[in-house]
Structure formats: C-alpha cells, structure tokens
Amino acid sequence: MAKTVKLMQGNEACTIGALAAGLEFYAGYPITPSTEIAELCAEELPKVGGKFIQMEDEIGSIAACIGASLTGKKAMTATSGPGFSLMQESIGYASLCEVPVVIIDVQRMGPSTGMPTSLAQGDVMQARWGTHGDHPVIALAPGNVRECFDLTIRAFDLAETYRVPVIVLSDETIGHMREKVVLPDPSEIRSVRRAAPSSPAGYKPYAAEEDGGVPLMAPFGEGYRWHVTGLFHNEAGRPTNSGEVADKLLRRLSRKIEKNADELADYAAESLEDCEIAVVSFGSSAMSGLSAVRRARKEGVKAGMLRLKTIWPFPEKAVAELAKRATRVIVPEMNLGQIALEVERVVAGACPVQRLGKVNGELFRPEEVYAAIMSAARGDDAAGAGRAAGEAR
Numbered sequence: 038m039a040k041t042v043k044l045m046q047g048n049e050a051c052t053i054g055a056l057a058a059g060l061e062f063y064a065g066y067p068i069t070p071s072t073e074i075a076e077l078c079a080e081e082l083p084k085v086g087g088k089f090i091q092m093e094d095e096i097g098s099i100a101a102c103i104g105a106s107l108t109g110k111k112a113m114t115a116t117s118g119p120g121f122s123l124m125q126e127s128i129g130y131a132s133l134c135e136v137p138v139v140i141i142d143v144q145r146m147g148p149s150t151g152m153p154t155s156l157a158q159g160d161v162m163q164a165r166w167g168t169h170g171d172h173p174v175i176a177l178a179p180g181n182v183r184e185c186f187d188l189t190i191r192a193f194d195l196a197e198t199y200r201v202p203v204i205v206l207s208d209e210t211i212g213h214m215r216e217k218v219v220l221p222d223p224s225e226i227r228s229v230r231r232a233a234p235s236s237p238a239g240y241k242p243y244a245a246e247e248d249g250g251v252p253l254m255a256p257f258g259e260g261y262r263w264h265v266t267g268l269f270h271n272e273a274g275r276p277t278n279s280g281e282v283a284d285k286l287l288r289r290l291s292r293k294i295e296k297n298a299d300e301l302a303d304y305a306a307e308s309l310e311d312c313e314i315a316v317v318s319f320g321s322s323a324m325s326g327l328s329a330v331r332r333a334r335k336e337g338v339k340a341g342m343l344r345l346k347t348i349w350p351f352p353e354k355a356v357a358e359l360a361k362r363a364t365r366v367i368v369p370e371m372n373l374g375q376i377a378l379e380v381e382r383v384v385a386g387a388c389p390v391q392r393l394g395k396v397n398g399e400l401f402r403p404e405e406v407y408a409a410i411m412s413a414a415r416g417d418d419a420a421g422a423g424r425a426a427g428e429a430r
Contacts, residue, residue, distance in 0.1 A: 041220040047185040047212040048073040051115070051141050051205065052081065053220070054189030059228045061087045061110040064101035066094050066120060069153040070209040071143035074115035095120035099127040102138045106131075107265065109233075109256025111193055115141035118160055119150065122167065128202050129168030130267045132290065135243070135252060137196035137231060141189070141205045143212040144320075144371075146398045155398030156209040158320055161375035164204045165349045171287055173294040175301060176204040176349040178319040182216040188346065194229040195301070199293055200251050206348060208371070210321035210400055237261050244272040247285055249292030294350055302352035305344040308334055312341025314413045315363040317356065317380055319345040322369045322401050329406035338414045351379045360387040365413045369393040369406050 045053070052074050055063075063078040075091070082089045088105070092098040095116055102112035116124065121142045131138050144160045146152035164176040175195050177188045185207060192203040234240050234253040242263040245252040255261035264274035269283040277283070294301070307330060309315070314333070318326040323344040333340040343359055345352060356379075360366065365388055368377040377392040384390050393409055395401055 039222050043218055043220065044215055045182060045218055046073065046215045047179065047182045047207055048143065049077060050182045050185035050218060051189045051207065051212075052077040054186035055113050055139070055193065056081060056085065057186070057223065057226050057228070058190040058193035059111045059230075060113055060193070062102065062105035062112040063087070063114065064090045064092050064098045064105070064112070065114045065116065066092055066098050068095075068117045068120045070145055070212050071115045071117050071141060073212075074141055074143075095123040096127065099124040099131075099138070099140070103127060103131050103134075103136050106136050106138050107257050109259070111137075111197070113139040113141065113193075115143065117143050117145045117153075118147045118157075118163075121160060121163060125163075125167040128174070129170060129172055131202045132168065132172035132174065133267055133269075134265050135200035135254070135290070136202075137200050138202050139189070139192045139196055139205065140202060141207060144206060144208040146396075152398050154209070156321060156371055156400055157396065157398065158206075158208055158322060158371040159375070159396075160206060161348060161370075161372065164206055171291060173199070173201050173290050174204065174349055175199070175201055175294065176206050176347070177303070178206045178346055178348050179211055180305070180320055180323050180344055180346065181211070182214065183218045184346065185211065186218065186220065190226065190228065191303075197229045197231040198251070199297070200231065200254060201294065206320065208320050234261070241272040242274045243270060243286070245289065247289055249289060249294075249296045251293055298350040299354065301347055301350055302355060303346040304352055304355055305342075305346065306355075307342040307344075308339075309341040309343060309359060309362070311339050312362060313339040313364045314410050315341050315343060315359050315366045316369065316406065316410070317343045317345065317359070317366055317376070318369050319348060319376065322371055325401035325403045326369050326406045328403035329410055332403065332407055333410045333414070338410060340410050340414075345376070348376070351383070353383045356380055356383045360384040363388050365389045365391060367391045367393055367406070367409050367413060369395070369401055369409070371395055371401070
C-alpha cells in the first residue's frame, strides 16, 4: 500500500478527495475563498476523463451539476456564502427530485458581499433551511485539512446512498491553511455508487418504502425514460395535486435522513468522560477550542470537547448525553449563535449553555476560549463571561 505525504491546503484536499471519490463532473463559478477548488478541478478532471465547465453564475452551476447527476455522473460544485444563496432554489429541486450532488461551501464573512477574504461560519442555518419547504439535507464540517479530504469522500458516499444534496461546510481558515497530510493508497478507498435498477421494464423512478426508503436511480441516456419535476410527483415521476401523495412523499424524504441520524452522526470527542465544562464547536473555531481545553485540563479543570463533524442532521444524542454530565456547555463559533441555538434546544435546560460568538472576521485565539472555560470553572456569570471572551481582540 503506497501512501502519499503532501503539504496541502484545505481546498486542495477537498478537490483531491472528490477525485478519489470518483468525481466526474464539476460546474462552478469562481468566488473567494473557494476558487482554488475550481482551479484544481479544471486542471485535474480532464486527466481522468471528467468534465469541467465554468458557468455564468452559481445558479447555472448547481443546475448543470443536477443535470450531470441525472445522467449517472458524480457531480460537485464549490462556492461561498453569496453563491450558496443563489443555489438554494436548485438545492430544493435536488432534494425533492432526489438527485445526488455535493456542494462545497467555503464560508466567509457576510451577509451580502461582507468581507470576502475573512473568516466566518455564518452559513450553518442556510445549509439546513436555505431553500424553502421541508426538505432533507446532510451537512458535514471538516475541522482540519485531512478531514477536508475524508469528509468530501464521505459527502459523495452519502449523496449517492441517500440521493440527497450533501454540503461540506468548510471555512476560509480551513480552506486556506496548509498542513502535512498523509493520503491513503487509492486502493484503500471504497467509493459508493447509487443503487440502480437492473431493467427498464416496469421501472418507477420514485418507488420506495414509505418509511424512508431510497428509490433506485436509473441514468438518463441508458435506455430508461422517466420524468423529473420540481412539482410533487407520484412514483412514476408525474406531477400530482393529491394531498395524500404529497404528504407521503415529503414524509418519506424526511424519514430517509431522520431514521439514519445515528449512523450519520460524526464527531470527535476529547476528555468527555469526566468533563464538567464542555466545549461544543466545529470547523476552525474548534481548533482554538481544543487547545483551550487541553490547557485547562493541565491546570486541573475538568474540561472536555465535542467537535462536530456532522452538522445536519444535528447529532442530538451526543449533545444530550454530554449535557447530563456537564455543569456548563460553551459554544464558540464564528457567528452570533447558530449552532448554539441547536445546542440550547437539545440541552433543554439540563445545564447552562454559554454562547461565544465572534463576528469580526478573525479566528478565535485559544486564550479567548480558555478564559471562558476558566470563568465557568470559577462559577462566574455565563453571560458576562461570554461577552468578555467574545469581545476580546
């Protein structure tokens, strides 16, 4: 087994991971801080027989990826906050039509144009609820460069398995920082392909078990003729105004993710067995959080870390179990409390949840999270401690 050791940035690792997962089609529009993904796809995809196309905008990009996926190709696009907003209608289309597609969102400061080269993590709720209506979605959050590789591969596997859009929520720091990465031998990577029917005879593109079943997906252009529409549709893919059919379809779409939430949950835990002060974070914020937790433990404070690698569906069981042991949960994130809202919902008053939001475009310093941990250990007021750490410069 020949492993490869490389110094690479997160955006590069996402691209190499996508190629390792079998990426065959990329459509995108350049946007800071994700542009390196498009550049590398343009260079590498033709070498493996894949297709790269720069579209006129992000609306066209996601639409082209959906079209490519319908022909059986593994498709991906990459963007940042403003472009992600433009993709939302088509993400809803892919959700209802059950079209696998991977979207890399390298988050930056917003709203609007914001500060394009600055760090933020403000797309958490957009990833879940950016498109209208109830819909299934999976969102993953790498916390280092190697995880950009691993979680991009996982994103493709999950998209193909569940026939849903899968979002990789990177951020400017994770996307641009460089680390030494040991890549596995290509023979060790087992990529997943969507389940396909064996014959066109009697094929119904949306026939599946009501309790979260995933339909078999036939590629266009290989003898199968089927109808795809953003309207509610029956098992044959034909539009319907039947409330009963719509109800069953929407509940099935939701259940295929909900019933597998435990399997989808992915996180890294450190020193949680005896922790009293728990830090829950993700992405680049978690790097500083982990450093702060380790420093606090050396000083005798029972601090622990839950780093989320799956954001949606939210890993409720892990957070609920943590709340049974902790006396306080601290949530550092580069926004004003988007993950904290979910933590508060799941903790449900079992212990105080302290928001540690930062929105100045600068990465958390470990001492900022450390100060919040030590303040909690002393029993200081949670809100006051949060303000002091969050406003530190």
